[in-house]
Amino acid sequence: MEAILEDEDAAETLGVNLTTTKLLAFSIGGFIAGLGGGFYAHYALYIDSDNFGILRSVEILTYPLIGGVSSLWGGVWEPYFYHH
Secondary structure, three states: OHHHHHOHHHHHHOOOOHHHHHHHHHHHHHHHHHHHHHHHHHHHOOOOHHHHOHHHHHHHHHHHHHHOOOOOOOOOOHHHHOOO
């Protein structure tokens, strides 16, 4: 997955199956999102559209922007762990 992140063409040339790897990443992300939604539904006991207003949507979208999309540790810790 890191090779695909850096250069898709080079990864494909080295034999990485792009379709399978991207589908696997999408499936894992969907599974984690579904699991989180299931836990939230259990926690909230009642799911309504009022639970997900504009402020909640902005909050959810802000996490990857501040934390860093391509880093497990997030944007704050990235300079300490990321080496070129």
